[in-house]
Amino acid sequence: MSTAKQDIIAVEAAAEKEPCLETSVPRKAASFRQLLLRFIVIYWRSIVVITWPIVLSPIIIYNNERMYRCLYVVAMMAVYWVTEALPLPITSLMPIFLYPIMGILSTTDTTKCYLNDTTMMFLASLIIAVAIEHSGLHMRVAFLIIKVVGCGHRRLSFGIFLVTMFISMWISNTAATAMMIPIINTVLMEMENQGLGAMFIEDKDDFENAEGGEPAKKPTRATMTYYMIASYASSIGGTGTVVGSGTNLTFKGLYEGRFPHSPGINFSEWMCYAVPPMLICGFLIWIWLQIMYMGMFRPNSKDAQDINIGREGEKIAENVIQQKYKDLGPITWHESCVAILFVLVIFMWFFRKPGFVPGWPTYITSMPFKDSSSAIFVTLLMFIIPANLDFLNSFSKDPSKRPTKPTPGLISWKLIQTRMHWGLMFVLGGGFALSVGSTDSGLSTLLGNALTGLRYLHPVVILFIVCFMAEMITELTSNVAIANIILPILAELCVSIKLHPLYLMLPASLCCSFSFHLPVGTPPNAIATAAGHIKTKDLVIAGIGPSVITLIVLTIGFPTWGSVIYDLHEFPDWANMTMSTKS
Template identity: 30%
Template sequence: MRKLSQEALEVKRAEQAFDRKRKTVGLFGAPLLAILVFMTPIDGLTVEAHKLLSIMILVSLWWITEPVPIPVTSLIGPVLAVVTGIVKESDAFAAFANPMIFLFMGGFILAKAMMLHGLDKRFSYWLLSMSWVGSNPRRIFLAIGLASALCSGWVSNTATAAMMLPICLGLLTAIKDMMAANGRDIDLSDYKYATGLMLMTAYAASIGGVLTPIGTPPNLIMLGFLDQMANIHISFFQWMLWGAIAMVVYFAIAYVVLMKLFPADVDKIEGAEEFIAQRIKEMGSWTRAQKNTLFCFMVAVVLWVLPGFLSMSLGTTSDVLTMYNRLFPEAVAAMAGALLLFVVPVDFKERKFTIKWEEAKEGIEWGTLILFGGGLAMGSMMYKTGLSSWIGDLIVNSLGGEISQITMVAIFSVMALLLSELTSHTAATNMIGPLAITAAVSAGLSPIPVAVGIALAASLGFMLPVSTPPNAIVYATGYIPITKMLRTGVIIDFIGIAFVTIPLVVYFVTWVVG
C-alpha cells in the first residue's frame, strides 16, 4: 500500500478535527437536549412515551455523533428504559434474543470459515481466471466487481474489500510493469484506471450486500422491524427475489459510470493472466477444510431457499411448507450450517474439525449484534408505548395527511442514504426504520416497500471515505482523490435512488408480496 498523498493527508487531518468536534458536541449536547425534551409538556403522549422520546433523542444523537462506541449506545437505551420505569427488564432486553440475532450469528460463523480456509479467495481467483476475462482491462474490471459483489452477498463488505484489495494491487503492479517495459513510467495515483478499479472494488462490495438478508445489517434490521412492529415476515427467498434484481442493476450502473469516468488506456494488461495463474497455483488443490466449509455453507443456503421453491410448487398454504417453516426457520437454517462446521472433521484421529470456537468467535461481529439488538429493543418499546404511532401521525400530518406509496418510499430512502453517508448505515437504519414503518401504517400504506427501500438505500454510501468501511479501505491506498470519490458517488447515488430503489420497491416488491 503506497504512502498517502498530501491531499489525502490534509483530508484525513480535516476529518479528524471534524470528528473530534462532532463527538464533543454530541457528548454534551445530546443529554441536554434529551432533558429539555423531557421537561417540555407534549400533548398526546403518555408519561412512558414521553420518557422514551427523550431517551430516543439521546440514543439517536449519540449514534450519529459517536461520543461513545455505537454498540455501547445501543445498550444505553434499554438500560435507561428500565431505570426510568418505562418497561420491565425482561421486556427491555428481549430483543437481544430475537431469532434474527442468531441468523446473523450463523452467517458470521459461516463467513469466517470461508475466509479462514480461503474459500472466498478461491472463488475470486476462479472467476478472474475464466477464459472470457483474459487480459482485457474492461473484463478484468468487470470480473473484479463481480467477485466483490457476489462474495459480499454472504461475507461482510469489509472483509470482501480487504480480500480483494491485494488482488487489485497485484493487477495494477502488472500494469505498471508493462508500461515501464514499453518505456512509459506511470504514477498510479494519477492513473484513471487505478482509481476506477479501486472504486469498483469498494462499491461492488457494498452493492453485493443487498443480495441476501445476511449480506448487510440494514437488511436484517428492517426485516426485524417489520416482524416486530407490523407482524410481517419476509422470507430469505422473497428477499433474494428483489435483492438479486437490485444488485444486478446497481452493479450495472456502477460499472458503466466507472468505466466512463475511468477508462483503461491499454487494450491488454500483459502479465495479468500469469499473475492470476500463479496465485491459483499457490493455493494448490482443494483441502478437506475447504470442502467441508463449502458443504456446510450449501446446507444453509439450501435450507434458506427451499421454502421459496416449496411455495411455488405446492402453494403457500401447503401443509408441507407450514411444517418446514416451523422446523427450519431462517435462523435455525443459519445455525445448522454454522454448527456443522464444529462437528464435520478435517482429521478425526487428531479430533480436528473444520473450525474451532477460538476461530469462530473472532468472525462474529459482536458490536453489530449488540447494535442490532439495541435497535430492535428501541423499536419494540416505541411500538408498545405508542410513541411510534404518535411520531407516525406527526410525519403523515406534516406531509398534508394524504401521501402516496412512492412519496413515502422516496422520502425515507433519501433520508437513509444521506444519513448513511455521514454515519454508520446500521445506526442510520435503526433510527429511520421504526419511524418509516409507523408512518406508512398511519397513512394506511403497506410498510414493506418503505422498509425495503430504506435497507437498499442505506447500502448506497459511495460519496465519502467515512461512508462505508470498503470506501475507507480503498481510499487508504492513495489512488483515489477525494474529489473523484465524491463526484462519482453523487452520480451513482442519484441514479441508484431515482431509477432503481424507488421504482423497484414501489412496483416490484409490492407485486411480490401482494
C-alpha cells in the same frame, strides 16, 4: 480558512515550538478563545455525551408521559449514534438501564430484544462467513471467475465487479473489499513492472503528503476505477441476500417485531426481489465507471488509450491470475466441506418457504421454523466435521503418520472470538429495543400521526423522498445506526397513511447501504480510498453516478417488480391488527 481553524493551528504551532537557550524569543501566550477552541476540538465527544442529555431534558420536564420519556431516550441515542460520541455497541446498551429506570419497559422485556431470531440469524451467518474466509474458499471462487471472464482491462474490471458483488452477498461488505484489494494490487503492479501502464503518477500539486521533498503519488484513472469497483460492488452485493448486510437484518428484525402478524421476511422472497435490482445497479455502475475513467464510447480519448494493453498485457494479467490460483494448491478437504455446507445452508434458506412449492420443514415438523435454525444447524456441523482426515491414520503401521493431537473442526471457537464483529449484535439489539419501546409507549403512534400530511402525495413520490434522504444521511454515519433510527418511523408512517409497510421500509433499508461519496460513509469506502490513495473530492465525484442509479432503480423497481414478489397494492389487515393490538 476559517478564523477558528487559524486559531487552532496557531495554538498547535505554538505548542510544538521548543524554546531556544538565551536567544529564544518568548512564546506568545495563547488567548482564552484559542484554548477554548482547542479544548472543544479535542474533547468534543465528551462534551456531546455530557451536554446532550441536559439539552434534551425539557422533553421530559414539559411532559413526563411514558411516550415522551421514550422520546428522550430515542433522541439521545440517535445523536450518540450519528456522532459516534460513544462506540456504537456501547450506545446500543443504554436501553437496558434507561428503559426500566424511566418506567418505559421492564428489564426482562428490554433484554429480550438483544437476542431474538434475527440476532441469532446474524450471529450464525457471521460464523459461516468466518468459516468461508478461514478455509480460503472465497479466494478460489474469485480467481476462477476472473479466469473465466478474462483479463483485458474492461473484462478484468467487470470480473472483479462480479466477484466482489457475489462474495459480498454472503460475507460482510468490509471483508469482501479487503479480500479484493490485494488481488487488484498484484495484477496492477505486475502490469506496471512489465511496462504496461502505471498504477500511480506524480501529483505535483500535492506536497502535503510528500516525503523528502518528492511529489506525492496519486492513482491513475484506471487504478481509481479498480479500487472504486471493489468498494461499490461490495455495497451493492450486500443487498442481494438478507444476510448480506447488517442493515438487511436490522430491517428484518424491526419489521417482524413491529408487525408480528405479518408473513415476515424469508430468504427466498428477498433474493427473488433484490437480486435483479442488484444486477441492474451493478452493471450500470460498472458502465458509469468505464465511461468516467476508462474511455468507454470514447475510443480516441486518452483514458481509452491508456487501458489498451493489447494481447501481451492480457497475457501478463492471465499469468498472474493463473499463478495466484496455482499457489492455492489443489482443493482441500477443508474447502470442499465448507463449500458443501455453504450450498446446504443456501438450499435450506431458499426452500424453507419458497412459495411455489411447500417448504421442506413442513415434511418434518408442524412447529414454526425460521432461517436462524438452519444457520445454527450448519454452524454446529462446522464444529463437528474435521478439517482434515489425519484421524484415518490413527492405526497406521508407520508411527510417523499417526496423529499426535485431535483433529480440529472446520472452525474453532478461538477463531470466532478473534474474527467476529460482536459489536454489531449489540447495535442490532439496541435498534430493536428502541423500536419495541417506541411502539409500546405510544411514541410510534405520535410520530406516525405527525407525518400523516404525506398521505396527499403519490406513494412513488414518498418513496423517492424516503430513498433520497436515506442515501444522503448514510453518507455521514453508520449504515446500521441510520437504519435503526429511520425504519421505526417509516413503519408508523405507513400505518398512518394506510400504505403497505414494505413499500417504504424495504427500499429504505437497501438505501442505507448505498454510501458512495465519503470515506467515512462505510468501511469499504475507507479501505478503497486508503489503499488507492484516492482523494475525497474524487470519490465525491465518482459517487454521483452510483447514487443516481440506485435511487432511480429502487424508486422504479420496487413499485413494479417488488409488487410481483410482495402484494403491495392494498394495506394489509395484519398491519391494522397490529396497530389495534398495540393501542
